[in-house]
Amino acid sequence: MSKQVVENLRAKFGDRVDIYEHNDRRAYVTVSNDDWMEVLRYMYEVEGGRLTTATGSDRPTGVELLYHFAIDSDAIVVNIRTTLKKPFPKIESLAKYYNAADFIEREIFDFLGVEFDGHPDLRKILSSHDRPADFHPMRRDE
Amino acid sequence: MSTIIPIGPFHPVLEEPEYIQLYVDGETVEKADIDLGRVHRGMELLAQEKTFDQDTFLIERICGICSASHSWAGSLAMEDIVGIGPTDRARYLRTIVHELERLHSHMLWVGLGGHILGYWTVFMWGWKYREPILDALEMITGNRQNYAWFKAGGVRRDVADELWPEVIKIIDEFDEKVDLLTGAILDDPVIMGRLKGVGILTKEDAIRYGALGPTARGSGVDIDVRRDDPYGAYSEVDWNVIVQDGCDCLAVAVVRLLEMKESVKIVRQCIEKLPGGPIANEIRDFGRGEGVGHIEAPRGESFHFVRSNGTNMPERHKMRAPTFLNIPTFRPRIKGETIADASLILAIIDPCYSCTERMAILDSTGKARATTGADLIKLSHEKTEKLRRES
Numbered sequence: 001m002s003k004q005v006v007e008n009l010r011a012k013f014g015d016r017v018d019i020y021e022h023n024d025r026r027a028y029v030t031v032s033n034d035d036w037m038e039v040l041r042y043m044y045e046v047e048g049g050r051l052t053t054a055t056g057s058d059r060p061t062g063v064e065l066l067y068h069f070a071i072d073s074d075a076i077v078v079n080i081r082t083t084l085k086k087p088f089p090k091i092e093s094l095a096k097y098y099n100a101a102d103f104i105e106r107e108i109f110d111f112l113g114v115e116f117d118g119h120p121d122l123r124k125i126l127s128s129h130d131r132p133a134d135f136h137p138m139r140r141d142e
Numbered sequence: 143m144s145t146i147i148p149i150g151p152f153h154p155v156l157e158e159p160e161y162i163q164l165y166v167d168g169e170t171v172e173k174a175d176i177d178l179g180r181v182h183r184g185m186e187l188l189a190q191e192k193t194f195d196q197d198t199f200l201i202e203r204i205c206g207i208c209s210a211s212h213s214w215a216g217s218l219a220m221e222d223i224v225g226i227g228p229t230d231r232a233r234y235l236r237t238i239v240h241e242l243e244r245l246h247s248h249m250l251w252v253g254l255g256g257h258i259l260g261y262w263t264v265f266m267w268g269w270k271y272r273e274p275i276l277d278a279l280e281m282i283t284g285n286r287q288n289y290a291w292f293k294a295g296g297v298r299r300d301v302a303d304e305l306w307p308e309v310i311k312i313i314d315e316f317d318e319k320v321d322l323l324t325g326a327i328l329d330d331p332v333i334m335g336r337l338k339g340v341g342i343l344t345k346e347d348a349i350r351y352g353a354l355g356p357t358a359r360g361s362g363v364d365i366d367v368r369r370d371d372p373y374g375a376y377s378e379v380d381w382n383v384i385v386q387d388g389c390d391c392l393a394v395a396v397v398r399l400l401e402m403k404e405s406v407k408i409v410r411q412c413i414e415k416l417p418g419g420p421i422a423n424e425i426r427d428f429g430r431g432e433g434v435g436h437i438e439a440p441r442g443e444s445f446h447f448v449r450s451n452g453t454n455m456p457e458r459h460k461m462r463a464p465t466f467l468n469i470p471t472f473r474p475r476i477k478g479e480t481i482a483d484a485s486l487i488l489a490i491i492d493p494c495y496s497c498t499e500r501m502a503i504l505d506s507t508g509k510a511r512a513t514t515g516a517d518l519i520k521l522s523h524e525k526t527e528k529l530r531r532e533s
């Protein structure tokens with residue numbers, strides 16, 4: 001039996017989301033770049049998900065974003081995934097709608113060079129400020 | 143003309159340095175700009191070059207206070223990949239150590255709060271009462287900090303049954319001291335004057351900024367991973383989530399003080415119910431997959447995500463400490479408050495006080511008044527003295 005939030009995602013987005021339920025407390029949802037912001041805003045605004053953090057990683061297919069939403073009322077963590085094309089990954093920013101995403105997206109910008117369109121304050125956060133602007137330590141480019 | 147007060151970047155004994163610029167008009171703070179990363183250690187990248195087993199030793203060094211929290215969250219993420227959890231005995235043992243850690247972390251915060259307010263007795267007592275808890279942790283795990291005790295599947299060493307009466311004795315004594323301190327703090331009109339109504343974080347702001355732990359619960363946001371996504375033995379013992387609606391610094395302080403009572407209750411019950419049996423399930427191969435682990439650390443939720451690609455090392459290990467999301471709540475809290483309250487408001491999220499030791503006050507032309515962190519604390523002390531005289 002799937003959790004309510006997973007059923008809701010299936011009902012609302014249909015084929016546009018690819019859902020893998022790892023167990024009854026962890027689900028992974030893969031979406032396209034175009035549906036990305038719609039699904040994220042749905043998770044925050046409708047389902048009341050709490051953005052715990054986001055994982056960015058450089059994979060053979062491109063730069064992968066994985067936003068982890070905790071639904072505290074239903075004991076489940078829903079992870080929303082999309083993959084961005086290299087060498088200049090770019091996507092709309094959630095920080096416009098949700099302050100918690102501010103630092104989280106800045107961290108991914110800093111380490112992986114993902115440009116978040118519409119982010120209110122996109123600049124380096126953790127790596128040293130005297131590093132070159134295009135230096136992103138977790139990128140695996142040659 | 144607004145003046146900029148740079149706070150930070152860091153002090154070597156503190157774990158989470160930050161650099162904060164306060165924009166002030168006279169004594170009133172207009173806004174705050176926050177800059178992190180002064181001791182970024184590249185642990186996520188380093189974790190990819192160590193085996194799963196070695197990683198648990200690495201991640202407990204993220205924080206000097208919450209070493210059990212991070213290593214437990216990391217272990218949970220690894221266990222989530224393979225679907226093999228800890229044994230019953232390991233679940234209880236982990237819970238005991240985790241709650242003892244919350245006790246000493248909250249008590250440390252009470253002491254530092256006393257220091258900032260100019261209450262030296264609170265500072266001395268808080269840290270004195272914290273010490274036996276560290277002794278108990280040393281008895282159980284062998285270390286006061288960085289326990290080297292957690293691993294995916296369970297814990298590394300068992301605990302002899304003869305130790306538990308001693309731990310119970312320490313807990314009982316600690317419980318009395320918590321009552322004493324809570325009464326002394328909440329009955330003091332000057333402390334109430336310094337905390338009540340200062341540094342308001344509304345419930346809406348707490349949700350919008352993603353506040354965690356006591357910071358969120360002090361603003362009426364009823365979240366606690368221990369109850370919401372149960373792990374360890376929390377669903378099998380009787381305890382309450384402490385939530386306060388005050389939204390000010392006092393509410394956060396009360397949450398921390400009352401949480402210590404709950405932690406004492408949890409430790410007692412866990413020791414009574416402690417099951418026998420093996421201390422760890424063996425995990426030989428992690429295979430391919432992804433795992434998420436999150437737990438309620440003393441300051442809020444610690445979150446770990448691990449991806450395994452079939453080798454003995456993680457392909458990606460994401461770690462997020464609670465302070466990362468709690469620091470931005472400083473912005474709405476500080477707006478409209480005075481400089482004398484700045485150190486207290488910074489301290490209320492328990493960010494390890496990195497900022498209060500080294501700072502300079504400059505005006506926007508880059509010269510004029512300059513001071514040190516001690517002066518900011520002094521400002522705070524003067525305000526307490528003023529309240530004392532008036533009361």
